Amino acid sequence: MATSMRDRGQAAVALVIVVAALCAIVAWSLVDVADRAIDRSRAQTAADAVALVSLEGGRAAAERLARRHGAEIDTWTREPGPDGAGTVVTVVVVLGDATASARASNEP
Numbered sequence: 519m520a521t522s523m524r525d526r527g528q529a530a531v532a533l534v535i536v537v538a539a540l541c542a543i544v545a546w547s548l549v550d551v552a553d554r555a556i557d558r559s560r561a562q563t564a565a566d567a568v569a570l571v572s573l574e575g576g577r578a579a580a581e582r583l584a585r586r587h588g589a590e591i592d593t594w595t596r597e598p599g600p601d602g603a604g605t606v607v608t609v610v611v612v613l614g615d616a617t618a619s620a621r622a623s624n625e626p
Contacts, residue, residue: 554615557614557615558616560587560589561611561612561617562618562620563587564583564584564588565611565618565619566622567587568584568591568620569607571583572594572596572622573605573624577596580594580607587611587613588613589612590612591609591610591611592612593608593610594607595609599625600625603626604625605625606621606625607621608621
């Protein structure tokens with residue numbers, strides 16, 4: 519049975535629709551992955567900054583800086599350093615769906 523020109527035209531339209539749908543799904547997935555990567559990066563930046571500011575300003579300064587970054591402090595600890603000469607601060611922050619931790623020390 520021979521296919522007419524009209525049948526081939528309909529197949530081309532169906533193919534274009536399928537390809538467009540696949541492209542839309544891939545683009546949507548890439549945006550989701552990129553958003554998660556950005557949240558992880560922002561959370562890590564906030565954790566690093568909060569840990570550093572904690573060395574001088576304590577928990578209050580850490581809370582203020584975390585809020586400026588749009589993050590929340592999940593855990594915060596301040597302990598003497600291993601040699602007893604300084605302080606070690608460890609923080610875990612949450613920003614969106616991302617969680618990040620950082621540790622800072624003012625030991626010599």
